[in-house]
Amino acid sequence: xxxxxxxxxxxxxxxxxxxxxxxTFVLADAALTGASVVFMLGVWATVFRSGWxxxxxxxxSVSGCVMLSALAPLRRQRVEPAVVRLxxxxxxxxxxxxxxxTFAWPIAVFASLLPAVVSVPYxxxxxxxxxxxxxxxxxxGVVALGLLQDVTGLTGxxxxxxxxxxxxxxxxGMALLLxxxxxxxxxxxxxxxxxxxxxxxxxxxxxxxxxxAVDELRASRARVVAATDEERRRIARDLHxxxxxxxxxxxxNLSVVRELVRRSPDDAxxxxxxxRGSITEAQADLRSLVHGIYPPALTEHGIVAxxxxxxxxxxxxxxxxxxxxxxxxxxxxxAVYFCCTEALQNAAKHAGPEASVTVTIAERxxxxxxxxxxxxxxxxxxxxxxxxxxxxxxxxxxxxxxGDVDVVSTxxxxxxxxxxxxxxxxxxxxxxxxxxxxxxxxxx
Amino acid sequence: xxxxxxxPLRAVLAEDNLLVRQGLCSLLAVSGVVExxxxxxxxxxxxxxxxTHRPDVVLTDIxxxxxxxxxxxxxxRLLRQSHPDLGVVVISQFADAxxxxxxxxxxxxxxxxxxxxxxxxxxxLLRAIRAVVAGGSFVDEEIVDVLVRAQGRLGEGPTDTLTxxxxxxxxxxxxxxxxxxxxxxxxxxxxxVEKHITSIFTKLGLSGGPTxxxxxxxxxxxxxxxxxxxxxxx
Numbered sequence: 001x002x003x004x005x006x007x008x009x010x011x012x013x014x015x016x017x018x019x020x021x022x023x024t025f026v027l028a029d030a031a032l033t034g035a036s037v038v039f040m041l042g043v044w045a046t047v048f049r050s051g052w053x054x055x056x057x058x059x060x061s062v063s064g065c066v067m068l069s070a071l072a073p074l075r076r077q078r079v080e081p082a083v084v085r086l087x088x089x090x091x092x093x094x095x096x097x098x099x100x101x102t103f104a105w106p107i108a109v110f111a112s113l114l115p116a117v118v119s120v121p122y123x124x125x126x127x128x129x130x131x132x133x134x135x136x137x138x139x140x141g142v143v144a145l146g147l148l149q150d151v152t153g154l155t156g157x158x159x160x161x162x163x164x165x166x167x168x169x170x171x172x173g174m175a176l177l178l179x180x181x182x183x184x185x186x187x188x189x190x191x192x193x194x195x196x197x198x199x200x201x202x203x204x205x206x207x208x209x210x211x212x213a214v215d216e217l218r219a220s221r222a223r224v225v226a227a228t229d230e231e232r233r234r235i236a237r238d239l240h241x242x243x244x245x246x247x248x249x250x251x252x253n254l255s256v257v258r259e260l261v262r263r264s265p266d267d268a269x270x271x272x273x274x275x276r277g278s279i280t281e282a283q284a285d286l287r288s289l290v291h292g293i294y295p296p297a298l299t300e301h302g303i304v305a306x307x308x309x310x311x312x313x314x315x316x317x318x319x320x321x322x323x324x325x326x327x328x329x330x331x332x333x334x335a336v337y338f339c340c341t342e343a344l345q346n347a348a349k350h351a352g353p354e355a356s357v358t359v360t361i362a363e364r365x366x367x368x369x370x371x372x373x374x375x376x377x378x379x380x381x382x383x384x385x386x387x388x389x390x391x392x393x394x395x396x397x398x399x400x401x402x403g404d405v406d407v408v409s410t411x412x413x414x415x416x417x418x419x420x421x422x423x424x425x426x427x428x429x430x431x432x433x434x435x436x437x438x439x440x441x442x443x444x
Numbered sequence: 445x446x447x448x449x450x451x452p453l454r455a456v457l458a459e460d461n462l463l464v465r466q467g468l469c470s471l472l473a474v475s476g477v478v479e480x481x482x483x484x485x486x487x488x489x490x491x492x493x494x495x496t497h498r499p500d501v502v503l504t505d506i507x508x509x510x511x512x513x514x515x516x517x518x519x520x521r522l523l524r525q526s527h528p529d530l531g532v533v534v535i536s537q538f539a540d541a542x543x544x545x546x547x548x549x550x551x552x553x554x555x556x557x558x559x560x561x562x563x564x565x566x567x568x569l570l571r572a573i574r575a576v577v578a579g580g581s582f583v584d585e586e587i588v589d590v591l592v593r594a595q596g597r598l599g600e601g602p603t604d605t606l607t608x609x610x611x612x613x614x615x616x617x618x619x620x621x622x623x624x625x626x627x628x629x630x631x632x633x634x635x636x637v638e639k640h641i642t643s644i645f646t647k648l649g650l651s652g653g654p655t656x657x658x659x660x661x662x663x664x665x666x667x668x669x670x671x672x673x674x675x676x677x678x
Contacts, residue, residue: 248467254564
C-alpha cells in the first residue's frame with residue numbers, strides 16, 4: 001500500500017483496525033472530559049461555589065456530547081466525520097475552559113493540539129494541514145486567553161490548591177495522551193511500510209519468475225526451430241544419399257540394358273529382372289524413409305494403429321496397451337507418437353537385450369491424453385535421463401501442447417517415461433486445469 | 445595423343461556410392477569403348493590407381509572420402525600437374541557453375557564437367573570421354589543454362605542482350621561443339637551459326653575466332669565473372 005497522494009483519503013477499510021482504534025480514543029477522551037466535569041462539579045459543590053465553574057462544566061459537557069457523537073459515523077466505518085467532531089469538541093473545550101478558567105491554559109494547549117495528532121492516520125495530507133493549522137491557531141489563542149485576560153476572575157478567586165491540583169493532574173495526563181497517540185501513529189506507519197515492502201517483494205519475485213519463464217520459453221522455441229532444421233537436414237541427406245543415388249544407378253543400369261538389347265538380348269532380359277529388384281528395393285527405401293518422417297498410419301488411423309505397427313516389429317519385447325483410445329487432433333497424436341517412439345528407441349539402445357517394454361496410452365480424464373513407456377531393463381540415473389537431448393525435445397513438444405512429461409529411472413530396475421498432453425474433448429471444449437504428472441500415481 | 449577407336453579407352457573410375465559405381469562400371473563395360481581398369485571410392489585410392497594403371501581417362505565424382513567436399517576437383521588439379529596428358533571427366537550432382545569453373549579454371553584442355561543426372565546417357569558420356577582424351581573439353585549445357593538463367597534473374601549482365609537463339613548457340617558452344625554440329629542440332633545453316641557466334645562474342649565483348657577450347661573457357665569465364673559480380677560470396 002503506497003502512501004496516499006495528497007487530496008485523497010487513505011481507505012479506512014484497508015486498515016481495518018482504524019475505526020476501532022479511533023473509537024477507543026474517542027471513548028478515552030470522553031471519559032477524561034467526563035472526569036473533568038465531575039471534578040469541576042465536585043469542586044463547586046464542596047470547595048468553591050462559583051457560577052463560572054458551573055458554566056465551564058456545562059460547556060465542557062456539551063463538548064463531551066459532541067465528542068461522543070463521533071461514535072455514530074464510526075459505527076458505519078466512516079472515520080472522517082468522527083475526526084471532525086472529535087476535533088471540534090476538543091477545540092471548543094480548550095477555548096471555553098481557558099476563557100473561563102485562565103489558569104487552565106497549559107492543559108488547554110494540549111487539548112487544542114490533540115486533533116492534529118489524532119487525525120494523522122485518518123485524513124489526507126491536505127486535511128491534516130488544515131487540522132494542524134486550526135490546532136496551532138487555537139493553541140495560540142488559548143495561550144493568549146490564558147495570559148492576557150481574566151474576564152471571569154475565576155483564577156484569582158479559586159483556592160490555589162485547586163489550581164495546582166488541576167494543573168498537576170491534567171497536564172502530565174494530556175502529555176501522555178499525546179505521546180501515546182504519536183507512538184500509535186508511528187506504529188501505524190510502520191505497519192503500512194512493512195506491508196508495502198512485502199508487496200514489493202512479492203512483485204519482484206513474480207517478475208523474476210516471469211522473466212525465468214520467458215527465458216525458458218525463448219530457449220524452448222529456439223530448440224524447436226533448431227530441431228525442425230535438423231530434421232530437414234536429415235531428410236535431405238537421407239533422400240540424397242538414398243533415393244537420389246538409387247535413381248542414378250537405375251538410370252545407368254537402364255542404359256546398360258539398352259546396350260544389351262542390341263548386343264545380347266538374353267543378358268538384357270536378366271538385367272531387366274535385376275532392375276525390377278532394384279526398383280522394389282528403392283521403393284522399400286522410400287517407404288521406410290516416409291515412415292520415419294511421418295508415418296501414413298498415424299495420419300490415417302491414429303496413434304494406436306501407428307504405435308501398433310511399431311510394436312509389432314519387435315512383438316516379443318514390446319507390448320502396446322491402448323484400450324478405448326480414439327482419434328485426437330493431429331498435433332496431439334504427433335506429440336504422443338514421437339514421444340513414445342523416442343522413448344522406445346532409448347529403451348532399445350540402453351535397456352539391454354533382455355528388457356521388455358510396455359507402451360500404455362489412456363484417456364482417463366476428458367481433455368487429457370496420457371502415455372507411458374516403461375521398461376524393466378538396466379535403468380540409469382534419472383537426472384542424466386532428464387538432461388538427454390531426446391528427453392528435452394520430448395518436453396518441448398509436450399509443453400507446447402500444455403502438457404508435461406517426466407522420466408524416472410532406477411539402475412537395475414528399469415525406466416519409465418510418463419507424460420500427459422492436453423487434447424480437445426469430442427465436443428471441442430477445453431480441458432480443465434492440468435493433473436500432476438511427476439510423482440503422482442498414474443491411474444491407467 | 446589420339447584415340448584409337450579399335451582399342452578400348454582405358455579408364456579409372458572414382459565414385460563413393462556403391463550402386464552408382466557398379467552401374468557406371470556396367471555401362472562403360474557394355475559400351476565396348478571403354479575399359480574400366482579400377483573403380484575407386486576415395487581420393488587417395490584414385491590417385492594410387494592412376495599411378496598403377498596409367499589410364500587414358502579418369503571419371504570422378506566430386507564429393508568423396510576423406511573429406512566429402514570437393515575431392516574430385518582436387519584430383520583434377522593434382523592430375524594436371526602429375527599427368528598433364530590425362531583427361532578427366534568430373535561428374536557432379538549439382539549444376540554448380542563455381543565447381544565448373546574450378547575444374548576448367550586452370551586450363552580447360554582435357555577436362556569435362558557433366559551432371560550425374562545425365563551420366564546414364566551413354567552417348568553424351570562417350571562424347572565427354574573422347575573429348576578429354578583428345579585434349580579437348582566438354583561442359584554439360586545445363587551448366588550454361590543455369591548460368592544464363594541466373595544472369596537473367598538478377599537482371600544484369602550482357603547475356604540479357606542475347607536473343608533466345610543466341611542463348612541456344614551459346615549453350616552448344618559451351619559443350620565444345622563445332623559450328624557444324626551446332627548447325628545440325630539447331631537445324632540452321634552453318635552460316636547462320638557463324639553469324640550468331642560473332643554476334644554473341646560481340647555482345648559479350650569476347651575476341652572472335654579462338655579455338656574450341658578457348659571458346660568454352662572464354663564463355664564460362666565471362667558468365668562466371670558476371671555471376672560473381674552480382675551474387676556476393678558465390
